[in-house]
Amino acid sequence: MDVNRAAGRPRLADVAARAGVSKKTVSNVINEFPFVADHTRSRVLEAISELGYRPNLSARNLAQGRTGIIALVISQLDMPYFSELARHVVDVAQGRSWVVLIEQTMNDRTYEQRILDGDLSRRIDGLLFSPSRTSAAALHRRTDATPMVLLGEVIYDGMFDHVSIDNVAAAREATAHLLSLGRRRVAAIGAKGSRARGASRQRLEGYQQVLSEAGLPVEPELIRQTPRYVGEAGAAAMEELLDLARPPDAVFCFTDLLALGALRAIHRRGLRVPDDIAIVGHDDIPYGRISTPSLTTISPDKRAIAEIAVDLLEQRVSNRTPPPPREVHVEFALKVRESTAGPAG
Amino acid sequence: MDVNRAAGRPRLADVAARAGVSKKTVSNVINEFPFVADHTRSRVLEAISELGYRPNLSARNLAQGRTGIIALVISQLDMPYFSELARHVVDVAQGRSWVVLIEQTMNDRTYEQRILDGDLSRRIDGLLFSPSRTSAAALHRRTDATPMVLLGEVIYDGMFDHVSIDNVAAAREATAHLLSLGRRRVAAIGAKGSRARGASRQRLEGYQQVLSEAGLPVEPELIRQTPRYVGEAGAAAMEELLDLARPPDAVFCFTDLLALGALRAIHRRGLRVPDDIAIVGHDDIPYGRISTPSLTTISPDKRAIAEIAVDLLEQRVSNRTPPPPREVHVEFALKVRESTAGPAG
DNA sequence: GCCCAGTTTTACACCGGTGTAAACACCGGT
């Protein structure tokens, strides 16, 4: 049975018949092929609008091997950082007449592997992938040829296009800011195990560099690991820090969610931010702007991340000869707010 | 030039040749058509895995008139409520082997109209749409036949499937909770103009009902409109309330973002929550759980919204004879936290 | 050994577009 004909949807052939031209001519008009006579074009356009014709994208995709769809694969859409990133990616893509399909890995290694294996390959032109559990080795093994751009934090020695901020530099700036306020016992919340190679590793590195350069000791008790980057983990880590014989007077939290959790833990103890403890976060999520106190944070240029990522992907999709992998660093800025500067005026 | 062949991707025909059967038999195996002899099936499966064959979805879509894609159209992906909703929709869809394409209208009426006109129709099987600027009249005029389920708050007299919570009941419960704490000057933040018919209208209605039933006056000065549902607007509205000769002792905010803004404004004045003013929000966004104080809120069952919406859409997509429009109310719960109950323990 | 019903497999058209290469129209120049 013929579903589409039953639904009465006009096809290219119907338009062609009505306009008295060949299918291909109609196709040429639609695709703005330059050598179409004006009177032909207008006859065709008229027929199109009379019939309310719209191209069948499945057919077009099949014919030209493109889908007009890119996938954004992230761990979880309701983590504020990813929400914002996704919002910008969808936005930017919309402007390039691409449409975005979103998948969540929920930090599941198996699922990330499926994505690498090309689970989506037949329905997308390209892939923006923010891996969280995937090893460099697993990336090396990738056989699927769908163009891919990596987002986010983990560095995989330049085998693929990769867009991120310079995490070491960002951590340096955050830590230096705390020192510039006169703080001397600066803690870090959000480290991962020593074998980690991702953002946490780099942020820790920046933090340690600045302390050392300032002649301050890097004290292991001030560096707290967190199982996940969620508020509860930040609060728990902060509790531990507050229980130390000599608690810190400042904390650099590797994400804003951790920082907000820490903020909460400090308040519960009846201490004040920034008077007793200053806090800097990372990511510049919206909550940090309306929290009390508002949160000083490293603000990655998420719009730029989205734009560059889509750009790179676009080039990779359309170039017959793919460019060599590119590593792009995006701007970031330290946004100083109340959690280090105190209440405004 | 033949892109796909160049890329060396095996086709159904290649599998068929290798297994020594016809294309259709391979197709039957893939689609688990029951009448395939066991030895044939295993020969085919072997060929499939030897070649690493994967079906070309564009071709399949073209042949069967389905895409396996649904669209979720919301105003903005980085509004926490929508982030969470999207997360669940993607999640649920993943379990039904559907994949989700997300578009943002950014509250643009024109763009919403384009969606209704079927901008996406040729690439999706169905549409989950959370309108924000679309009138009932515009919905009536819809001609595109893509199955659609409406999400969210605005009610359009039952022309389409619609999933939401009972906003009036939710607002009643929130307001009643504040009264049960002994508060008597309960304000409302987040009303819209009197011609509004959406959630704001219903929440206002529930609020007013409860006040009246308790024999309390509904005072216009305690009802604040907000241009947008963002923190800044909530803070501004709260400032106005605090400037009243007789400020409120409790506030029902129509969204959590408004509530968090209000919280901030109250803190800036040196007042305390809930001691001086108790606050209830709506949506149960994640930050309300880690704010200081944490936020009492109406918590819609977002998972259920996603599940039911996808269910309804699925039925509508697969039924030849579409069911009549269904209006479904999803459970909600009042989550009592510190902003009304005070610090725990 | 033949027929029939039930099971399994196949040939072939079709989904609705795009690419290729050839055909055609029109023009000025010889």
Add this chain to the structure above:
DNA sequence: ACCGGTGTTTACACCGGTGTAAAACTGGGC
């Protein structure tokens, strides 16, 4: 009248699957 060139249009194969209906095979009953 014929030619070449530019501009415009067309026929037809093809993208890679699925649906239909008919063909081929199987085993049991007679």
